[in-house]
Amino acid sequence: MALTAKGRATRQRIIEGAAAYLRSDDPAGVTLDDIRAITGTSKGQIFHYFPDGKEELFLAVARYEAGRVLDDQQPHLGALTTWSAWERWRDAVIARYHAQGRNCPLGALMSQVGSTPGAAEVVTSLLNRWQFHVKEGIEEMQDTGLVRPDVNADRVAAAFIAGIQGGVQVLRSTGSIAHLEASLDTLIDHLRS
Amino acid sequence: MALTAKGRATRQRIIEGAAAYLRSDDPAGVTLDDIRAITGTSKGQIFHYFPDGKEELFLAVARYEAGRVLDDQQPHLGALTTWSAWERWRDAVIARYHAQGRNCPLGALMSQVGSTPGAAEVVTSLLNRWQFHVKEGIEEMQDTGLVRPDVNADRVAAAFIAGIQGGVQVLRSTGSIAHLEASLDTLIDHLRS
DNA sequence: ACCACAGTGGACCGGGCGGTCCAGAAAACC
């Protein structure tokens, strides 16, 4: 499939329109017709740009959203070298999910696309990169003596990832961001001790 | 709707059959016909016992599964009074989810039933009870001097809940139980410090 | 100017699935 400039623009419009829709509406039951209407396109176009249909489109949207997740945490996530950087990162994460409220675009995608290999790969890759940055941050703090050297950086980084995921899930279910805050604060406390 | 003994038995058979099916199969796309086939019943019976159809049935299954979640952690969860009790609890949680693998019945239900008020209530109630037990455990440890008194018991309990939820979610996505272990171990370490 | 191919619109199809309906079997009640 060779794409012209116009084609690329349309394809992108579909992805971004679908992402915006997912970010603002009920996760359950997002239909191709919805996306068609939102993006001002037609069935023909959707299947022209995503020949494998719904799954391929949703995977593209998932990849797009996965990129945004880490971007929204920059530049803090990439330079966790001081305690104040950790605090700013904490605030950025909370602000992001607070703004998003109970609509987690990635979560919505995942519950739709189910457990296809492609979906698993997107999530795994995102979590790996995320955890890597946190681990790097902890190790740098250890290098400068701000965190005790006997802390297992990778294990605590994994705890951070789990805590954030769980906090977001609780936010989605109950609407309360307290668990996300508690998780981040407790783990940062742990590093400080 | 007045139920005879036979009726109650059939109703229960439907719930338990559906729960077993959910526990062992692809979350996405569980259909009433599947449940009908598994439980050896008929459409008429399903709508006889669950007049509001799919949503009512799935909510009943969710309530049933929510009960099991805490039961599977007993008696450890109810008596977190020594470090070895915490270790046994940790092991019970990990064993439970290790056995369950990537099939989280409650998670599957939630992604199907979406974000109806009833579903939110089931999850909220489960998480509250769960967190309460953990908080009680921390406070008892503080009373006996095993945990420092300046630890915010409720906040750390919330971090536990978030960490467990996130760990399970990572398990569902990636198949790795490492995050659940890391989360529990790190938080218990934190209490010990 | 022409042609090949990308882009676009929308009618149409077919299966899946939640839900309805009713008729007959089985209990329960008097």
Place this chain on the structure above:
DNA sequence: GGTTTTCTGGACCGCCCGGTCCACTGTGGT
């Protein structure tokens, strides 16, 4: 034993929605 209520089976309906198809319209290259 008769009548009323509950229980059971399964045929049937209708919509929703993913996917197909094809005709038409740009657009870019030579």
